[in-house]
Each structure stands twice: as structure tokens, then as C-alpha cells.
Amino acid sequence: MNNLGKALLGLGFLLAVIGAVLLLGERIGLPLGRLPGDFAYKGKHLFIYFPLGTCILISIVLSAILNLFSRFRH
Numbered sequence: 414m415n416n417l418g419k420a421l422l423g424l425g426f427l428l429a430v431i432g433a434v435l436l437l438g439e440r441i442g443l444p445l446g447r448l449p450g451d452f453a454y455k456g457k458h459l460f461i462y463f464p465l466g467t468c469i470l471i472s473i474v475l476s477a478i479l480n481l482f483s484r485f486r487h
Contacts, residue, residue, distance in 0.1 A: 445470075 438445060450466025
């Protein structure tokens with residue numbers, strides 16, 4: 414149970430850091446959600462939004478961070 418507790422605390426801390434970065438990014442003008450490749454369709458009674466560009470950017474950044482962590486861990 415000790416390892417599970419540490420993992421949950423680590424995950425909670427990581428989520429808090431990501432939330433803080435997103436809040437600060439909005440204040441400094443980081444255009445997450447409005448990048449090229451973010452698709453929006455507005456019909457008469459329908460609005461569809463798919464942030465493909467934002468998803469790709471976040472995936473690249475998270476992959477780089479996790480790759481760095483795994484290199485330093487070994």
C-alpha cells in the first residue's frame with residue numbers, strides 16, 4: 414500500500430502542476446485551444462470542436478518530459 418500511496422500523491426502533484434501551468438499560460442497568452450489544426454464547426458443547431466493541434470502539441474511535450482524522466486531514472 415505504501416507504493417500506491419506514493420503513486421497517488423505523485424499523480425496528484427503532477428495534475429496540480431499541469432493545472433497551474435494551464436492557468437498561467439492563459440494569462441500570458443498561450444493559445445492552447447486556438448492553435449492551427451484545432452477544428453471547429455458551427456451549424457444552425459450544432460457546434461463541434463476538436464482540438465487536434467493542441468492534442469498533438471501536448472502529446473509531444475509530455476512525451477519529451479517522460480522520456481527525460483525515464484533516462485534520468487536508469
